[in-house]
Amino acid sequence: MDPLPQPNDNTDLLTAMLAGATAGAFQTVATYPFEYLKTSAQIQNSILMSKPPATTMSFRPMYTGCTALAIGNALKASTRMFLFNSFSDFMATENGTTTAPRVVVAGMMTGFVETLWVIPFENIKTRMIENNLYKEGMRMAVPKVVAESKLSSSPQLKTTKRPGNSPEAIFAVPKTKAISESRLKAIEYYSKHPSTKFSTIIKEIYHTQGLSGFKQGSLITIFRQCMNSMVWFSAYSSLQQVIDPNRDSISELELLGMGFASSCAVVATTQPIDLIKTRMQSKNYRLFYRDAMTCVFKVFMEEGLRKFWSGWFPRLVKVSCSSSVTLVTYEVTVKGIDKLKSMKPFAAS
Structure with a gap:
């Protein structure tokens, strides 16, 4: 859990923003292998996976x-x-003090607000990890989507099995969602040529899903982040x-x-x-689950209760280390910026 600044922090806004951005980026790079292990474990579906990644x-x-x-x-x-200090001031009492419950609410x-910035990048990250698993040999029984007009004029969603022993299914899309x-x-091109680069993955998401592909799982991501903050600060407080109230x-x-x-x-x-957030941000989640409640039901019925905690250990390591790495990097960056600001290279000696 990334630490929040103290309400009485006297660091100026520009320094805080630069130090915060540096700390956030460095913390991500330092702990990212654990994020990759966690996400890849959550993406892999043992029921639909015909071949695991190498x-x-x-x-x-x-x-x-x-x-x-x-x-x-x-x-x-x-x-x-900026946000935490603003919300802390908003939640402060009349005499200007901020109690522990109010700090939790401010957190x-x-x-909630800061998660809005990261949702598109979370989708890009999840898609890149998923595509890398496909490049490493993972094979899933992914349904093949075709236009409904090619199969039937029925407005209902139909499913027909492909001939032979293929696990794929042909999903007819209603005309209203053609x-x-x-x-x-x-979709056909990128299923054969999955992208794993930042620039090309943006094109893949836009060409296969449009702008809506960048906001997949928005509600569940916001809910997760709010729960993260509530649980962490509640447990910490x-x-x-x-141990010591004072x-x-x-x-x-x-x-x-x-x-x-x-x-x-x-x-x-x-x-x-x-886990539900990761599944909802995968490329074919609408074909497998359609919505969050269907995802919860299918994961429970097909993969068991233990699957909900898949990837817990890498995430625990990441969450435990990220706050310390972020805090140390933030403090070092603030001191470095303050030192640079105090230097006068053009002053007369």
Whole structure:
């Protein structure tokens, strides 16, 4: 869980935004292999997967999609500094104080707004990881979408099995939701040539799904982020009240333990939400699930309850480390910017 700035932070806005963007990007790069492992584990569906991806010892593929997420987190972290202070002032009492419950609410409000910036980049990241799994050999029983006019004039959605032993199915799309010929060609092309580069993945999403492809899973992503903030700050505040309400005698080791325990609470309670978010941001989620409730039902019935916590360990490592990495990078960047601002290279010696 990324830390939020203190309400009484006197750092100027420009420095805070630059330091926040740097910290967000660096934290993403430092912990991204765990994000890749988590997302790839959530994407793989043992029921529909006819061939698993090949295991490789190379470290480079584990940074597929890192650029997209780094940009999104940099935008998110840079705006967090301004948003949290604004919401803290808004939630403050008449005498200007901010209680622990109000801090939690301010954190939730911040998480809601900042998530809006990162949703398109989350979709790009998930698509790049999924395409990389296809390039590594993963094969899924993906339905083949065709225009409804080619199969039937019935307005109802029909499903017919392909001849032979192929696991694919032909899904007839109703006329009201007919897919254009150009989009069908794009879907067919990119299914054979999956993109794993930042520039080409944007073209793939736009050509196959339009602008709506960049906002897949928006509601579930916002809900996850709000739950992350609520659970983390609630657990952290509760532990602080138990150990030392005044925070006068809390050691650095205790602070580290509080942060790790709060991260465990986040992963334990929000991992199922994170899995549904990943599935809803996959390229073929409408053919497999159509909506979030169908996704929840199918995952439970076909893959079991344990699947909802798939990828929990890499996410726990990432969540536990990200706050420390972000905080250290932020402080170092602020000090560096302040030092640069104090230098006068053109002053007379």
